[in-house]
Amino acid sequence: MGSTYYNAVDMKIPYSYKYEEWPSDELLMEKSFEIFKSNEPFFAYLTTVAGHQPYIVSSTIGDEYLDLFSDLDVNIAVKRYLSKLKDFDNAVGVLIDELKEAKMLDDTIILFFADHYPYAIAKNNLQPLFDYDLEEYNNVDRTPMLIYNPKLKSKKITSYTTFMNILPTILNLYDIDYDPRYYAGEDLFSDTYDNLAIFNDGSWVSDIAYYNATSSKITYFTDKTYTNDEILSINNKINNKIKMSNLAIRTNYFNYLAKQFKERNKE
Numbered sequence: 001m002g003s004t005y006y007n008a009v010d011m012k013i014p015y016s017y018k019y020e021e022w023p024s025d026e027l028l029m030e031k032s033f034e035i036f037k038s039n040e041p042f043f044a045y046l047t048t049v050a051g052h053q054p055y056i057v058s059s060t061i062g063d064e065y066l067d068l069f070s071d072l073d074v075n076i077a078v079k080r081y082l083s084k085l086k087d088f089d090n091a092v093g094v095l096i097d098e099l100k101e102a103k104m105l106d107d108t109i110i111l112f113f114a115d116h117y118p119y120a121i122a123k124n125n126l127q128p129l130f131d132y133d134l135e136e137y138n139n140v141d142r143t144p145m146l147i148y149n150p151k152l153k154s155k156k157i158t159s160y161t162t163f164m165n166i167l168p169t170i171l172n173l174y175d176i177d178y179d180p181r182y183y184a185g186e187d188l189f190s191d192t193y194d195n196l197a198i199f200n201d202g203s204w205v206s207d208i209a210y211y212n213a214t215s216s217k218i219t220y221f222t223d224k225t226y227t228n229d230e231i232l233s234i235n236n237k238i239n240n241k242i243k244m245s246n247l248a249i250r251t252n253y254f255n256y257l258a259k260q261f262k263e264r265n266k267e
Contacts, residue, residue: 003043012031013028021059022050022051022052022061023049024050024061024087025050025087025088026094028049028091029092029095030098033094033095033098048088048091050087051081051085051088052084053118055118055121056077058080061083061084062080062084064086065082065086068083069083072128073128074125074129077120077125078128081121109147110147110149111147112144113143113146114145115143115163117141117142123135123140137219138199138203138210141199145161147173159195160205160206160207161188164183165185165186165187165188167185168180169185172189172190173189182254182257184245194206196234198238200242201214202235202239202242204234204238207222208220208222208224209221213235
């Protein structure tokens with residue numbers, strides 16, 4: 001795709017071979033900005049790691065900001081996790097400040113998303129941080145996604161969504177020409193968007209209900225219900241998405257498409 005990969009060595013970011021020691025996200029932002037600021041327009045995909053487990057053992061970043069959470073009624077693992085998140089919070093500040101100083105912030109869209117909840121911490125220990133039950137309806141898998149630009153008017157989107165919807169959503173926001181048939185996900189802002197989050201076992205949740213694929217049990221949140229045919233239709237659509245996504249990987253389908261594209265261009 002014409003992109004260049006940089007690791008900690010390339011960016012001269014100090015790191016340790018100890019599993020509990022992860023590089024600082026602050027430093028990642030400083031070093032990476034030096035690279036992509038000179039390439040306009042730029043697209044930078046940054047993977048932060050400071051918040052990574054383990055949390056049960058002492059670590060530099062895990063202990064650095066513990067004093068900020070000394071009065072919080074949670075165990076030490078949760079406090080270390082929050083200390084690590086503070087490093088990421090600082091990193092966001094570094095990124096914003098660097099973009100401002102370079103007079104690039106107004107023309108930059110920043111998207112944040114988390115890949116998963118901190119599963120190294122027991123749900124009952126995480127529960128005090130949340131105002132909803134983590135044990136119900138796969139709620140523990142709820143993670144944030146933010147789209148930021150200083151010119152954007154603040155708006156909270158409460159639709160159910162998953163990672164696979166991020167790319168088609170961004171492609172549409174940037175008005176990039178793409179074929180939606182190649183994506184398992186959907187544009188979150190589309191008029192035809194299914195207000196649905198899909199889990200890897202085929203379970204799903206919507207603003208109406210939670211369906212457990214293992215037990216085939218559906219739990220409703222409102223007075224509105226699905227017919228059996230509607231449930232079957234949703235399950236079939238989800239199963240097809242999972243099946244086709246797996247086949248695309250196993251058969252290297254997109255490599256096949258690329259070859260077909262090159263052949264057509266030759267003609």
